[in-house]
Amino acid sequence: MTTLYLASGSPRRRELLAQIGVPFVSLMTSVDETPLPDETPAAYVERLARAKAAAGLATLGADEQAVVLGADTTVVLDGRILGKPASREECIAMLQSLGGREHEVLTAVALASVQHSEARTVSSRVGFRPVDAVEAGAYWDTGEPADKAGGYAIQGFAAVFVRHLQGSYSAVVGLPLCETAHLLTEFGIPFWQPK
Numbered sequence: 001m002t003t004l005y006l007a008s009g010s011p012r013r014r015e016l017l018a019q020i021g022v023p024f025v026s027l028m029t030s031v032d033e034t035p036l037p038d039e040t041p042a043a044y045v046e047r048l049a050r051a052k053a054a055a056g057l058a059t060l061g062a063d064e065q066a067v068v069l070g071a072d073t074t075v076v077l078d079g080r081i082l083g084k085p086a087s088r089e090e091c092i093a094m095l096q097s098l099g100g101r102e103h104e105v106l107t108a109v110a111l112a113s114v115q116h117s118e119a120r121t122v123s124s125r126v127g128f129r130p131v132d133a134v135e136a137g138a139y140w141d142t143g144e145p146a147d148k149a150g151g152y153a154i155q156g157f158a159a160v161f162v163r164h165l166q167g168s169y170s171a172v173v174g175l176p177l178c179e180t181a182h183l184l185t186e187f188g189i190p191f192w193q194p195k
């Protein structure tokens with residue numbers, strides 16, 4: 001019987017996958033998240049999602065029954081990749097740069113088995129109201145932004161910054177569930193639907 005593994009340390013991804021009623025086993029993997037020179041944001045997120053799935057598969061040896069899911073989420077502003085803020089100052093600068101305008105959130109999901117691998121990338125647009133430095137600093141102090149791409153969590157306190165979202169809410173949180181369900185079906189893994 002096929003077993004689905006989630007190669008992710010993200011609690012959001014665990015919750016999102018559980019939401020669509022798929023049994024899975026969590027795996028911890030680590031991949032280098034440095035962008036390659038001249039790599040586009042779309043190429044970057046897909047490469048990382050595939051790398052996370054491949055790294056997970058490698059830890060399982062040659063298990064013919066395993067399918068591994070990896071994903072990556074990146075915030076893109078003016079073509080620039082915004083990663084996770086490393087400091088309070090960086091987070092304040094990031095949130096102020098996102099304030100009063102729209103940015104793109106790219107999330108890729110990849111499934112890999114010994115036989116083959118597939119990936120899908122979803123682009124969403126998020127519009128923020130202006131965010132001043134005092135509020136951005138206070139938001140950093142909540143502890144929420146540190147492990148989030150772009151320094152914010154739409155599902156958390158940062159919801160107060162979000163004027164609009166065009167695209168996939170689950171993708172912004174970390175896993176595009178519509179596309180994930182489609183890929184799972186391709187790999188013969190049922191979600192909540194009757195078998």
Ligand SMILES: Cc1cn([C@H]2C[C@H](O)[C@@H](COP(=O)(O)OP(=O)(O)OP(=O)(O)O)O2)c(=O)[nH]c1=O
Nearest residue numbers: 008009010072073148149152153154172173174
């Ligand atoms: C924009 C945004 C990102 N995020 C999160 C999703 C991801 O967990 C994180 C982006 O970092 P990722 O590198 O995609 O994922 P991760 O390091 O948390 O987990 P792993 O690589 O082990 O799967 O930012 C939110 O939770 N809410 C948001 O609104």
